[in-house]
Amino acid sequence: MPEVTYLEALRQGLWEEMERDDRVFILGEDVGLYGGAFKVTEGFSQRFGAQRVIDTPISEAAIVGAAAGAAHMGMRPVAEMQFIDFVSCAYDMLTNYVATARYRAGLATPLVVRGPCGGYVRGGPFHSQNPEAAFFHTPGLKIVYPATARDAKGLIKASIRDDDPVLYLEHKWLYRRIKEQLPEGEEIVTPIGEARLARDGTDLSIVTYGATVWKSLEAAEQLEKEDGVAAEVLDLRTLLPMDDAAIMRTVKKTNKVLLVHEDTRTGGVAGEIAARINEQAFEWLDAPIKRVTAHDVPLPYAPTLEDFVLPQTEDIVKAARWLAAY
Amino acid sequence: MPEVTYLEALRQGLWEEMERDDRVFILGEDVGLYGGAFKVTEGFSQRFGAQRVIDTPISEAAIVGAAAGAAHMGMRPVAEMQFIDFVSCAYDMLTNYVATARYRAGLATPLVVRGPCGGYVRGGPFHSQNPEAAFFHTPGLKIVYPATARDAKGLIKASIRDDDPVLYLEHKWLYRRIKEQLPEGEEIVTPIGEARLARDGTDLSIVTYGATVWKSLEAAEQLEKEDGVAAEVLDLRTLLPMDDAAIMRTVKKTNKVLLVHEDTRTGGVAGEIAARINEQAFEWLDAPIKRVTAHDVPLPYAPTLEDFVLPQTEDIVKAARWLAAY
């Protein structure tokens, strides 16, 4: 079985869907001959032609709006944001037009907006964002955030096939860092809305997604070795709709929860998860729900600052120890 | 003491600040001779001239961006969104440019973005929104949301005087519905960041803001009369930064919390509050934190639908009873 990176897995998923379904097409800035800023669509233009891999002007609102129009007509557009930070320019279009189209007016709007997000790469405040919280509040959208190569592939395929608009967040720190053996020939489709148990444990649960899945796994290893604490790690994979059942399962099993995300704290997704656990499993809690997140600042550029602001493995370890001892 | 509406109180506050400080100016669509879609700036253009009450093109991003530029130069701009729903078009400008300016670059950006928000008025999905959750996740912004005439006045004055950018949310259902006696001559300035105890109680705490403060007070009356339950009502007034101390005070007093907001549930502000209570007062909780919110749908137009989707007094009563009995 060949070993593929997270980025290559995503690329494969996109490629296979383009081969399978000629309604699928790609649009975005520099996605054509250049192959995209991170080379996710490298070779696509050569294979599928300029009609199906469309270089656009620097117009995120138009990219998303045009994708919506095409989706209404039965196409399956995949819109790339060069960096996900620029999806903020399409905020109105995505939340007001796209997300409400079915509810308001019965319009089918199957589209995918995808792009590189996340920090740990010294990208500074505008090339490192995690935009999930801004869109998490939008009924009608789905949001997926793969942490593994397998899910990078499985979720892009599921997103393209889904009949709802999906925001697909891919972590640029994982692009080339994560490798996995993926079977050739097997069709990998990760169901949207299902979390993944990334590590079994009994003493406490770490609920997380994206890059911090890996930090959490590292922390869990360390806890096991150094403290004999067995931490369970739940990788949410889909943020909207959220897999409450999987969350409650792990809470009810370990009775202690640590919520971890890379995004800033106030208004982040962890708040919603905390509220849901409270509502659905309050009596099972043996300790307060804890959060490990970024600090509430724009993400700074200097490595020392970025490392300080973003959650690190040792932060997770520390919080988990506190919980374990509670 | 004259009785003034919420809208008139806001108007007075704006007017007084314009009189007091000639760096203050207003810009927005139809704010000049027309006086704004809801007549908040009626008469301002006549008094202060077209240079200080500027009618703009339909360009929310430019309105907010230009306000930022003027603020850098020492002005105190107040930008009106005709309906707050359109602030989504300035999402990038407000979150990326305005909110980060001080942190990134030490730029002073004292500006106010204000506009009518909220439902219960049959405005349909695009004239009824509550945008706080989208901006609540933005370090660098402040968000205020008055529920009373006094605070409508006191918070607009505080917002204009604040050295940080403030999103001032005014509820259009309250505009002419709420009246209050306000002393003439007294300077009313409501400190940003301080919640208000709207009603004293001992059995449970309702934490809320905006229009649902009134629904909560109504519910509390009913609970008192019908159940002998004494509900405390905390009006947050400022959402960002949040008054954790006031929240924890009431939680530690009553040990049961109901979070109420008009905004949709998933990703709403209540999630963050739940997480904070959990972190800061877990051991004081005698029952799960409950939420009463809108359903997770775009807000529909028909009165029957809107009333069903938005939280009503009876919903609060019902949830409070459940909590009281827990």
Add this chain to the structure above:
Amino acid sequence: MASRTRPTTQSPPLPAGLTREQLLEIYRYLRLTRTLEERLTALYRQSKVIGGLFRSLGQEGESVGSAYALERGKNRDILSPLIRNLGSMLVMGARPVEILRQYMAKADGPTRGRELNVHFNDLELGYLGQISHLGDMIPVMAGITLTFKLRGEPRVGLVYIGDGGTSTGTFHEGLNFAAVQRCPLVVIAEYNRWAYSTPPEKQFAVKDLVDKAKGYGVAAATVDGNDVLAVYQATRLAAERARGGAGVQFLEVKTYRRKGHAEHDDQHYVPPDELDWWAKQNDPLDRYVKQLVQHDWVDERELSDVDEHVRVEIDEATDACVDEPLPQGETALPGVYANPRAAERLWFRNL
């Protein structure tokens, strides 16, 4: 009927390649639009219309004339109307009873009470309702027409934008995108003197909207918006060019908004005699009727027959729906997703 009394050979040549029946049909749509809006005004005063009421008085000509120039039928051309393009929707096949139901938020309305005024669609018939955020429909229509082009379908799209709406970023991004892609899109820019209370001088620094087309490299023209047949002809030409592969066509229609932004607006900002002049000297229906009659294309009795039919039609439509129920509250919940994960719970009502 009337035509029998005068053999067609004696009639002057018919304009714009239209038949007599078509001329009458255009008249019918004009009258239908105006009468329907008058009925809506009456219902608004009775508080039966729930939200705001937006009139197109004085602009019926450009709406009807431009829509009439499209290919209609199942899965043909598609237009995206604004609040003042009720006429365009009627031409594309929206029925008065749907409009009435929608304004009154009836359970059986096209959006089952979810959306207001003309915000609804029938993509097969060829109209896509706007959302409130001005400008957003331009990128969306760019995407629809991009699809026509990608698939090689001989269809065009048409999108309206107000003088005020041209100031939005989405107008710019969408028009530029469509221009680069040479989408078969007709953009109708409505110069109607007002954007709410804001006059063009405060909205842009060019004189005419057509000047804006120059920045996008698209074909452009201006037409008298209150001359129905001129609008029809100009749009027809634009649509055929777009259909033929000539890319985006920009058409400015000069017209005038004779009512306030919505019914609550008292128009105090309007110069006193302006309204009067447009009502008396430049009403699109009056002008059209004069043309029809002066050229002997139809006779007046035919027109009053239409008026009468329209009145009856609107009466019947009103009677059919005015007492219909509003939707049941619970119907507010489903349909947010095509594939919801599971039945939604009624959280707080389910304790």
Add this chain to the structure above:
Amino acid sequence: MASRTRPTTQSPPLPAGLTREQLLEIYRYLRLTRTLEERLTALYRQSKVIGGLFRSLGQEGESVGSAYALERGKNRDILSPLIRNLGSMLVMGARPVEILRQYMAKADGPTRGRELNVHFNDLELGYLGQISHLGDMIPVMAGITLTFKLRGEPRVGLVYIGDGGTSTGTFHEGLNFAAVQRCPLVVIAEYNRWAYSTPPEKQFAVKDLVDKAKGYGVAAATVDGNDVLAVYQATRLAAERARGGAGVQFLEVKTYRRKGHAEHDDQHYVPPDELDWWAKQNDPLDRYVKQLVQHDWVDERELSDVDEHVRVEIDEATDACVDEPLPQGETALPGVYANPRAAERLWFRNL
């Protein structure tokens, strides 16, 4: 020195109202820009520059020429540079050591490691760093220049936008806003053939950027961006017009981006001999030097003196900061608000 050997009366008239000293100063800024970027490239290869490196090779002329046309000093004109306007910032008074520190994320850099490359400001000196989101600085500069106008200050603003950046909604909204308000704003639109890998044909359907000005009702002109003095003169004229109350001035500069979008970009999409032609035939420094020397405005030794001084200056600046520390982690926290409610807690590190 050199001037002593030839009395000025014998010199040909100096161009554009500039003195010999000014001509040399312009040369110094050009050389400083290029040399500083070369140094940054070296530091980038040594991994001392932390993020991406953006070069303005071939565009130094338009940056320096346009900025040099502004009134400089304390609280005079203000410009907002893009990543390829390092030269403009240097002209306004940014110091090479600040640029070096910023690129290397040093604690003593102008943003103390918070922001990257040229994203920093000194509003008193007259430069306002961009944010990454293209187009956003146009509305902001509209607001700055609106303030100049409201206060009656004789100051102008200048904002740069790339050929790609003109496709953004904020470009449109900001330019239109400034045009209506007749803000004293000069917009420099840089046609440099590329937006990342995207050529103008895929970015817009007009031929030249100056065509876009027509949609805004602003004065517009085009200038050869690689002719420093022409850019200086055109900008000077535009700035003086804006200062005089003539409203927004749009100036297209024709130039060419000779390096990739950033250092990592191998430019495989660039036609083979294009780079060569621009390097050999149309380098702004070469052209300027030729002008200076051919007209005998300065002599070559003066130029090599400048080169030498610049080299020393950059060496010293590099030495001064290359080994400086990065900021301490905790310094990441303060300064989000002018009036924070209370000291921020280090939540999860404070258990």
